[in-house]
Amino acid sequence: MLKKRNNLLLIGFWLIVSATFAQQQQATDAAPRKKEIKKESKYKFPLLNGLVVGVDLYSPVANLFGQKYGNYEASLELNMYNRFFPTWEIGIGRADNKPEDMNFTYVGKVALYNRIGVNYNFRYNSDGPGTFFIGLRYGFSSFKYDITDITIESPYWETKYDNLSITGQKSRAQxxxxxxxxxxxxxKDLMMGWTIRYKWLIKAKDNADSSPWFIPGYGNRGSSLGITYSIYYKFPLGKKKNNKENIVPKK
Known part of the structure; x- marks a missing residue:
């Protein structure tokens, strides 16, 4: 009799527990889902936003006004989020100039140079017509040069030596x-811009009888400032984001 009673109690207990779980499940299913929140994207532009090709016009214009040396270059930039611009600049440099207050003519043969680096655009989420950026470059070049029309005066002997030359000089610089x-x-995608550059010469190879006065890509060895004025065109790679918000369920 006692055993039968205990079995009845166990059956009743399990019926109560099952009913309780069933009610909780129904309440959970019937309860309204929690409100979803929306998270705004950090960038208005896609990761691959375009390729930007540029041509520097500063040296060609300076040559028209009498400058007898210069760098002639083009650039290629990858636009990432309109914020980061990995950049490759490639060009040629040449010189045929008698430096001011110097007693020689420096002839730098046409030579290739490269610069690699990155730009950072402060106005990366702006649709405005102007941007402001900073950047960093590493440059290198190998080149040849001649030093001609060297004039040496000897006050002691009152002798003047003209038309001396040092030719076939080789150098490289970073x-x-x-x-x-x-x-x-x-x-539209056509742009123009000015860039001011401050340069540090890491190393330039000197020769036994001479030192390079002009370095392709760097410019006048005695100057640490440089300017470029370029025209750019952007080739789009991706569509601009329409600023739709990503839906993220609230925990």
């Missing part, structure tokens, strides 16, 4: 540049 600039939109 340098770092920190730069800042502005860029404005002229029409």
């Amino acid at each position: 340098w770092i540049e920190v730069l800042g600039g502005i860029r404005v939109r002229l029409y």
Whole structure:
């Protein structure tokens, strides 16, 4: 009799527990889902936002006004989020100039140079016509040069030696540049901009009888400042984000 009673109690207990769980499950299913929140994307532009090709016009214009040396270059930039711009600059440098207050003519043969680095755009989420950026470059070049029309005077002997030459000189150089600039939109994806560069010469190979006065890509060895004025065109790679918000369930 006692055993039968205990079995009845156990059956009743399990019926009560099962009913309780069933009610809780129904309440959970019937309860309204928690409100979803929306998280705004950090960037208005896609990761691959375009390729930017540029051509520097500063040296060609300076040559028109009498400068007899210069760098002639083009650049390629990958636009990432409109914020980061990995950059490759490639060009040629040449010189045929008699430096002021010097007793020689420096002839730098046409030589290739490269600069690699990155730009950072402070106005990366702006649709405005202007941007402001800073950047860093590492530059390197190998080149040849001649020093001609050397004039040496000897006050003691009152003798003047003209037309001496040192030819077939070879050198190579490396340098770092920190730069800042502005860029404005002229029409759609066509842009123009100024860049000011501060340069540190890491190393330049000197020869037994001479030192390079002009370094392709760096410029006049005695100057630490440089300027470029360029025209740019952007080739789009991705569509601009329509600023839709990503839906993230609230925990």
